[in-house]
Amino acid sequence: MVKLAVNVITFLPSKNDPRTTSGLRGRRGGPKMFDIWVSNKMHFTEKFTVDFQYPEFLDYPDGVADCERYGVTRIPAYVVCHRQTEAVLGIRFFKENDSGSTVQDALGDILKQFAEPAHYATGSQKPTLDAKQLCLFSNRFCPHAERARLTLNIKKIPYEIVNINLTEKPEWYMAHHNPLGKVPTLHEPGKPQPVFESLIVAEYVDEHFPNEPKLLPKDEYEKARQKVAIEVITQKFINNLNAVGAKGDKEKVEELKKGLKEVEESLTGQYFAGDKMGFVDVMIWPWFERIAPVCEVRSVDLKMERDYPKLHAWMQKMLKEPAIADIVFPSEIMVPFIKSAYVDGKANYDIGL
Structure with a gap:
């Protein structure tokens, strides 16, 4: 299972990709090309491998450099980095005589592997954390939580995301992780207590982990x-x-x-x-x-x-x-x-x- 936290933004015909040939775009009855754009919203810090079961997926060698940049070891896709505000994982495949919606339905299970986790709310069951993995309790839109995510990402520190609904907070979160019910909260394996409050978490990550670059000066x-x-x-x-x-x-x-x-x-x-x-x-x-x-x-x-x-x-x-x-x-x-x-x-x- 892939633990990369990403968010599916759109599902588009590949006519929006300048590298698509006009012959493939306009030919009736022939193979149709589609792109699933998966936009990374958390981190590309972990090395991971993805095996797809569909023979329609193709390898694109022009993506090798970008894949290496983000630590991808093997994936039949390419990473597009030229977009203004986001890095995009473009999964390209051929499918005979299928509409976009049919193809999207067929790949639903695969896309779930890339889904950014929804937010745990009141009444939810406490998730089981990886005993060996750093975990950040976060929220997709909280700017305070973004401080912690940015610090971890800049230093390329692998971590797991658990998103918290800040309007309807889960009881287990306040009871076991943060009595204030806020994010971010950093759970580090082997430590008796979590660390929370955004500036404290960011400073702790910067000074505790040896990863470069250092954001705070020594002076x-x-x-x-x-x-x-x-x-x-x-x-x-x-x-x-x-x-x-x-x-x-x-x-x-x-x-x-x-x-x-x-x-x-x-x-x-x-x-x-x-x-x-x-x-x-x-x-x-x-x-x-x-x-x-x-x-x-x-x-x-x-x-x-x-x-x-x-x-x-x-x-x-x-x-x-x-x-x-x-x-x-x-x-x-x-x-x-x-x-x-x-x-x-x-x-x-x-x-x-």
């Missing part, structure tokens, strides 16, 4: 400076963005715009950490990712490229980091989620699954 002053920057940016920007999402009133919008201007003025290097991405950049990123969706839902006139060019340039640099790009949700999923949470009053954590 104590620089380490303190980055933590101070996180606190300032939280007060000036993050809290205001949360308030705009929750209420959307004009006063909060103006505070958000003012706070962003002050944050932009504090960006004096390539990154908030200095010349390269560091702890502060990773810890504040999840809320910058949510600016556009929140502004769309709340009809706020705010464009990062127009209004905050330095911050926009920083965001573009961050999106070039594979661990960041892999975890960003496309707007067609994030916007409906933001609406469900802030406007409808009931967060749909399983949207898109």
Whole structure:
């Protein structure tokens, strides 16, 4: 069984793939080619092997380099890395005279192997954890949990995901893992107690595991400076963005715009950490990712490229980091989620699954 946590986004005819030949696209009665796009939303850190039982699957040698990049040992597919916001696993196959829906139905069991886990809620049964595997209790859309996922991904540390419904929290989660009922919570085999609270989890992962790169500097002053920057940016920007999402009133919008201007003025290097991405950049990123969706839902006139060019340039640099790009949700999923949470009053954590 494959433990790679991914999310099936769309099922499309391969006409959207520029490498598809026109002969295969338009020929009636002949073989039809389809692509199943499986977008990675968690991690490509573990080496894994996938064996498909369908002879229609083909190997594509042009994907070897990308597969090696993500640690894939053997899979009849290719990884497309050129998309703007996500790495995509494209599984290509031929099927004689079948419609897309029929092919999708036929591959339902295979796609389940790649399904990102739904959220455990009130009344759910406690899952059995792998005794040898690091486990992160998370939530697909929680920016605090994203801090922990990003840190693990950047350092290429294998881990298992258990998603928690933060509106209807499972009783076993609060009783056995986190009495506060929040995420992230890190369960490490051999440790008597889990570690929770996002900044604490991220710092623990960075300092406890030897994996490179190190996000926090060794210099104590620089380490303190980055933590101070996180606190300032939280007060000036993050809290205001949360308030705009929750209420959307004009006063909060103006505070958000003012706070962003002050944050932009504090960006004096390539990154908030200095010349390269560091702890502060990773810890504040999840809320910058949510600016556009929140502004769309709340009809706020705010464009990062127009209004905050330095911050926009920083965001573009961050999106070039594979661990960041892999975890960003496309707007067609994030916007409906933001609406469900802030406007409808009931967060749909399983949207898109």
